[in-house]
Amino acid sequence: MPEPADVQVEIDDRVMLARPDYRCVVVLATGTFNAESDEESSALLADAEQQLRGRGLARASDDPHIAAWRSAFSGFGAKPSKYPSSAEALAARVLKGGALPRINVLVDLYRRGCMARRRRRDLPPLELAPGHPHPPHRGLVQRVLRLRSA
Secondary structure (H helix, E strand, C coil): CCCHHHCCCCCCHHHHHHCCCCCCCCCCCCCCCCCECCHHHHHHHHHHHHHHHCCCCCCHHHCHHHHHHHHHHHHCCCCCCCCCCHHHHHHHHHHCCCCCCCCEHHHHHHHHHHHHCCCCCCCCCCCCCCCCCCCCCHHHHHHHCCCCCC
C-alpha cells in the first residue's frame, strides 16, 4: 500500500495550456473499511438526488462542470455524447427520474461526491479532518475512512 509521500501526480503541461481551469483531486485512503450500503449512505445518495433534481437542469450536460468536461474532452478528440463521464451518466439517470444504484458504502460516498460537486459551493465538504469544527456525516466517514496521517 503506497504511503502519501510515495504518491506523485503529474499533469502534462499541454493539459494546462489547453485547459487552465483544469483541477485534479487525488484521495489516498489507507486502512479503509467497506460494507454493504446502509441507511446512512443511502440517505446521502437520496439527498444528492433531490438536490440535483432541484437545480432545474433539463439534461446533465446543462451543468457547467459537465459542459466544461465535455468541451475539454471534445478538444482532445473524445466523443462525450457517445462516451459520457461517469458523473454525467449518473446525473442523467437522476434527471430522468431514476435513482443512483446503491452499491456499497465507499461507492455510495464516491457517487455522493460526484453529485455534490453539482451543487452550490457553500455546502460543507464530505471530507473529515481531525478537529474540524463541523464534520458532516461524522459516524459514516469515520467508519469508512481511516486515513493515516503522513
